Amino acid sequence: xxxxxxxxxxxxxxxxxxxxxxxxxxxxxxxxxxxxxxxxxxxxxxxxxxxxxxxxxxxxxxxxxxxxxxxxxxxxxxxxxxxxxxxxxxxxxxxxxxxxxxxxxxxxxxxxxxxxxxx
Amino acid sequence: xxxxxxxxxxxxxxxxxxxxxxxxxxxxxxxxxxxxxxxxxxxxxxxxxxxxxxxxxxxxxxxxxxxxxxxxxxxxxxxxxxxxxxxxxxxxxxxxxxxxxxxxxxxxx
Numbered sequence: 001x002x003x004x005x006x007x008x009x010x011x012x013x014x015x016x017x018x019x020x021x022x023x024x025x026x027x028x029x030x031x032x033x034x035x036x037x038x039x040x041x042x043x044x045x046x047x048x049x050x051x052x053x054x055x056x057x058x059x060x061x062x063x064x065x066x067x068x069x070x071x072x073x074x075x076x077x078x079x080x081x082x083x084x085x086x087x088x089x090x091x092x093x094x095x096x097x098x099x100x101x102x103x104x105x106x107x108x109x110x111x112x113x114x115x116x117x118x119x
Numbered sequence: 120x121x122x123x124x125x126x127x128x129x130x131x132x133x134x135x136x137x138x139x140x141x142x143x144x145x146x147x148x149x150x151x152x153x154x155x156x157x158x159x160x161x162x163x164x165x166x167x168x169x170x171x172x173x174x175x176x177x178x179x180x181x182x183x184x185x186x187x188x189x190x191x192x193x194x195x196x197x198x199x200x201x202x203x204x205x206x207x208x209x210x211x212x213x214x215x216x217x218x219x220x221x222x223x224x225x226x227x228x
Contacts, residue, residue, distance in 0.1 A: 035217070045154070045162065045205050047217035059215045062120070095161060104209030104217065105152040107173065109161040 002026045004096045004110030011116040016086050020113060022079040022096030027108075030054075030074040033099040035106060036081050038092035038115075048094070049081065053101050064090075086117045121210035123220035130226045131196050139223045141189040141206030149208045151189040153182055156222075157202045165204075166191060193225075201227045 008020040020036070036048040049070040050059045058070050069082040079096055094113050097106035124142040131137040141151065153166040164173050166182040169189065179194045193200055206220040 044203075044222040045156075045207075045219040047219065050215075050217065059217075061216065103167075104150060105164060105167050105207065106154070106162070106217075107164050107167075109163070111161050 002098065002108040004098070004108060006094065006096050006110045006113035009094065009113035009115045011118060012086055013119055014086060014088055014117055016117070017082070017084045018086065018115060020081040020083065020094055020096075020115070022110060024077045024079065024096075024098075027098070029077040031101060033101055034070075034072055034079045035097045035099055036070065036079075037095045037097055037106065037109075038090075039095070039112070040089075040092040043092075046092075050099070051079070083115070086115075088117050091115060091117045120213060120216055121208065121218050123206055123208065123218055125204075125206060125220040125223045127221070128224045128226065130228055131193075132228050133196055133198060135196055137193040137196050137200070137225055139191040139193075139204050139206075139225065141191070141220050142187055143189070143208065144187060146187055146189050146208065147185045149184075149210070151182065151184050152207045153180075153191045154205045154207065155200075155202045156205065162205065196225075196227055198227050201225055 003025045005023045035050045051070045067085045071080045096110040098108045150168050154162040155165045156162040165180045169184040170182045181192045183190050203222045205222045
């Protein structure tokens with residue numbers, strides 16, 4: 001069974017930094033592309049970033065480009081999101097999600113981790 | 120960037136058929152995926168690649184895609200189908216991006 005467990009969230013002041021982690025199990029991590037998707041309270045889903053299985057390709061939404069960095073450690077079955085220069089509108093529940101290589105969908109999701117940016 | 124448009128809400132009586140539209144410029148040329156998100160839960164993929172059901176998803180869920188509109192259809196709607204539904208595509212115009220529709224709240228009356 002696929003399991004994705006996010007951690008690292010919390011409250012931070014505007015301009016601050018956080019590093020999210022996603023621990024994966026139940027599947028061959030190195031064979032999957034990985035993604036971060038966020039959802040502000042009461043709002044819809046918003047794609048944040050994606051990374052290919054080998055880390056060769058990384059993609060970012062315009063709203064986080066230049067501030068967030070996605071990475072992964074295939075030896076430790078882990079996905080990361082380094083978030084710098086955080087803004088109030090980055091406040092959201094951040095989900096980790098898998099994508100089978102060669103597809104553009106999100107087939108498994110974690111339960112999410114809350115990031116709150118507030119002064 | 121590419122935009123997907125969904126109605127904010129759809130209401131349907133139990134046992135009836137619900138249809139949720141997802142509009143986008145020539146969306147028929149893209150592969151559309153649909154997610155169900157129940158209150159307080161993570162999203163779940165219910166339709167992939169326009170019309171395929173992932174393993175374990177009820178056959179009551181189906182999809183279609185043509186022209187400028189993709190559609191999610193739920194037949195014999197149950198109270199347990201009440202949720203937010205999101206369409207999603209990948210677009211390469213102007214750079215790779217994964218795009219979600221704004222979501223549709225399905226209310227089972």
